[in-house]
Amino acid sequence: MKYYILFGPPGAGKGTQATSLRENYHLCHLSTGELLRGEIAAGTPLGLEAKALIDAGNLVPDAVVEGMIESKFNTVKDVEGFLLDGFPRTTAQAEALEGMLQRRGEKVTGVISIMIPDAMIKDRIRHRATIEGRADDAKDEVIEKRIATYHAKTEPLIDFYKARGQYHEVDGTGTIPEVAARLAALMAKLS
Numbered sequence: 001m002k003y004y005i006l007f008g009p010p011g012a013g014k015g016t017q018a019t020s021l022r023e024n025y026h027l028c029h030l031s032t033g034e035l036l037r038g039e040i041a042a043g044t045p046l047g048l049e050a051k052a053l054i055d056a057g058n059l060v061p062d063a064v065v066e067g068m069i070e071s072k073f074n075t076v077k078d079v080e081g082f083l084l085d086g087f088p089r090t091t092a093q094a095e096a097l098e099g100m101l102q103r104r105g106e107k108v109t110g111v112i113s114i115m116i117p118d119a120m121i122k123d124r125i126r127h128r129a130t131i132e133g134r135a136d137d138a139k140d141e142v143i144e145k146r147i148a149t150y151h152a153k154t155e156p157l158i159d160f161y162k163a164r165g166q167y168h169e170v171d172g173t174g175t176i177p178e179v180a181a182r183l184a185a186l187m188a189k190l191s
């Protein structure tokens with residue numbers, strides 16, 4: 001099985017690009033953000049707990065997302081691999097993922113990082129807000145908080161995966177097809 005991590009700041013285009021990657025490489029796209037929004041929509045206890053944190057731009061507890069990912073690894077069949085989107089987001093989550101994969105005799109195939117400058121993040125999120133209507137995209141202070149959380153807690157994963165020789169980066173600026181072409185060139189090297 002392949003285990004790809006789609007990495008990048010909020011608004012980099014991970015979800016947008018995931019659709020074609022999933023189809024072209026027969027992957028299960030696992031977005032922890034989407035799974036959490038599903039729990040919120042279904043009104044589950046987990047969703048209720050997560051909503052307040054997400055709406056404030058904070059991360060949900062590591063154990064919550066780790067459990068969601070492991071249960072998908074255990075149940076999803078008939079795919080050639082997984083495309084993790086929005087997970088891991090902390091060093092603790094990256095270590096937990098390593099443990100999960102080791103227990104399965106597997107390892108991360110590659111981290112695919114879509115990078116955009118900070119100045120572009122807010123414009124991309126404002127644009128997405130007009131299309132998707134996500135509560136956490138609506139308020140400037142929540143967007144600021146998510147960007148700060150990304151820098152403080154998620155960005156350190158770049159060095160974590162560089163040290164393991166698993167980190168690969170593409171330029172996320174430009175049009176959707178332009179970024180898709182850069183990703184396709186990288187995937188050809190990884191698979």
Ligand code: AMP
Nearest residue numbers: 032033034054058059060065086087089
């Ligand atoms: P996303 O759709 O990836 O932008 O995620 C939306 C929100 O869900 C984030 O701002 C977090 O509050 C929460 N979330 C998603 N993935 C994770 C994760 N791996 N760890 C903690 N919180 C997460």
